[in-house]
Amino acid sequence: MITEFRLPDLGEGLPEAELVQWLVAEGDTVTLNQTIAEVETAKAVVELPSPYAGVISKLHAAAGDIVAVGSVLIAFDVPGEDAAPAADAGSAAVAAAAASAETPAQVPAAAQAPAAAQAPAPGQEHAQAQPNLVGYGAAPQAAGRPTRRARVAAASVSSAGADTAVLEAAPHDVLHAPDVVEAPLERPRSTPPVRKLAKDLGIDLGLVEPTGSDGLITRADVEAYAERIGAAAPAVAEVDAEPAPASPAALAERSAVERERRIPIRGVRKHTAEAMVRSAFTAPHVTTFLTVDITATTELIASLKADRSLQGHRIGILAVAAKAVCLALARTPELNSRWDEEHGEIVEFGYVNLGIAAATQRGLVVPNVRDADALTLVELADAIGGLAETARAGKTSPADMMNGTFSITNVGVFGVDAGTPILNPGEAGILALGAVRRQPWEHRGEIALRDVMTLALSFDHRLVDGEQGARFLADVGAILREPGRAMLMR
Incomplete structure (x- = not known):
């Protein structure tokens, strides 16, 4: 049965959030409460756990989209007949903000309402009723802010029959190549500098094989992966090489690009600006x-x-x-x-x-x-x-x-x-x-x-x-x- 999940109220009373990255792709099998995405509100980055055990049927937003609370975010193919989300679970949103202090950046299980008669996943037939995300049953907004597709959804690009899939450069895009294995279901572990390097190279850390202790992804891992798929930054010209003269048209184009850079005002920056002005x-x-x-x-x-x-x-x-x-x-x-x-x-x-x-x-x-x-x-x-x-x-x-x-x-x-x-x-x-x-x-x-x-x-x-x-x-x-x-x- 295809069941849609709408972006919940994350306990802040905010009307929207930015989808930072998907940690799953269409066709993936997920378990209950597995982290499926990261979204950035006006205050913090929050991990979204899966409300169901099943197969990802469709991703309704791409990394970089601004998604309104109550809008359809993802669809699941859930086994069983009674897999619809509980209609009264939105009342748990009041407790989410206070409880999230104990489980930073993740919707707290203590504040989640029980799901309604969900069919158990294999191996979970004897489990008790599972917790549910806050915000279930939120009514769709009739006229919300239009989404902005700042990046290409990784799930929409197929690598079958092609040597590589060319995507727009973006921090969290998934670059597919014939020798790339499917991204792991657990969130990759790395340090902030390594995440920044991966962002600059347009690499999804979920596809990088870690060699550090306890599964930590190192800088060398990212660089090795980038070299393998050809995602590294352009090589610097040799010292002895004579630079080719740039044409007037190229200079004009470079000038127009380099003189201005437009960055969307959103997330923490937007919240900080509004708070300081107020x-x-x-x-x-x-x-x-x-x-x-x-x-x-x-x-x-x-x-x-x-x-x-x-x-x-x-x-x-x-x-x-x-x-x-x-x-x-x-x-x-x-x-x-x-x-x-x-x-x-x-x-x-x-x-x-x-x-x-x-x-x-x-x-x-x-x-x-x-x-x-x-x-x-x-x-x-x-x-x-x-x-x-x-x-x-x-x-x-x-x-x-x-x-x-x-x-x-x-x-x-x-x-x-x-x-x-x-x-x-x-x-x-x-x-x-x-x-x-x-x-x-x-x-x-x-x-x-x-x-x-x-x-x-x-x-x-x-x-x-x-x-x-x-x-x-x-x-x-x-x-x-x-x-x-x-x-x-x-």
């Missing part, structure tokens, strides 16, 4: 600066790194600053509050969900450490490290970026001394950490080389007065100047 024109921003001698903090960090009992814990300036922020927020709760326009109230939080701005290949994301004020310095460092690793891998879940109460952005890692950060929407403050500079500084009545940093605090002037913002920033600076002062704060 924040800049809603909350009256004020930024105040403080340059402080943090030599005592850098010496503390060096001693902690040398402590054998702390090996494996990456405690850096960001973690110490985060701890200082949590202590200072307890003394100035106005910075840890929200302006509730709808109810005409100011909401002060008795906890700190600390956002850590992270630059990724898909744009800026701000996941937050839940209840950061309850963590020790070591626990805070580990939590921040985990957020950064997840963000770099593009696996930050939407739930991890919700309900933050205050944020930190570390522009110092780019060699920048200071800036005027824009508030994360709904938050009262954001602190920017500048670069640590070794420079002459007054110390105990003399000039000495010291580690100096500039702090920049932006805050919502509806919630925070100048005196409160200055006091908060002074508290953070005092802790970084003399970490022992933290013993006097509560």
Whole structure:
């Protein structure tokens, strides 16, 4: 029986999502909850598990398409007669966002509703009722945004009877050749640099045979595969070769192509732009600066790194600053509050969900450490490290970026001394950490080389007065100047 599956509401309340890549092709046999595709919403890349066990009958979208929630995404040939999706499963979408924090970048099984009388796959006759995806039964939208076929659907290209199938260059296209085996059903494992290389060469990692430990695809694996199918970048001309003169027509064509490049505004970049515009024109921003001698903090960090009992814990300036922020927020709760326009109230939080701005290949994301004020310095460092690793891998879940109460952005890692950060929407403050500079500084009545940093605090002037913002920033600076002062704060 042919059963269609519509793109579900992924727990964010967004009307559409971009199909990043298919991990299956037409004719493939899939099992229940096997990952079949990756879709990018305005906040994160999410893996879609299969709602059925059966055969892929038709892919209704191609990589790069913008698909409206409720639109048909894929069709399955499911054995049995009662394979239709449950009509009431859309109610589980409310719990999806909160539960997805425990299973990042994947629709959580705990939030999925049971399927309705699905015929068991071979070997599963005795299994219990299986979980179902959120958003089943979503009504199709009458007039949605038209899809944009930015890439060629790999499933629509047949390699039979041809030496190679020529496709448009795209990050996730599947390049078929006579000696290429069918893509594996499990998602390939690789590192971000290797995925970028594969993207640049237009290679589907699912077709690359891994040689690394635990099935990891290495750079050499991708390069070897590219050489085998002829997908490598154009070779560089020999040094001694005399370049052929370009014709005026070729120069004109190159000029038109190279002078402008148009990139669709969507995904994380679109969400970030909308959020920043909304924040800049809603909350009256004020930024105040403080340059402080943090030599005592850098010496503390060096001693902690040398402590054998702390090996494996990456405690850096960001973690110490985060701890200082949590202590200072307890003394100035106005910075840890929200302006509730709808109810005409100011909401002060008795906890700190600390956002850590992270630059990724898909744009800026701000996941937050839940209840950061309850963590020790070591626990805070580990939590921040985990957020950064997840963000770099593009696996930050939407739930991890919700309900933050205050944020930190570390522009110092780019060699920048200071800036005027824009508030994360709904938050009262954001602190920017500048670069640590070794420079002459007054110390105990003399000039000495010291580690100096500039702090920049932006805050919502509806919630925070100048005196409160200055006091908060002074508290953070005092802790970084003399970490022992933290013993006097509560």
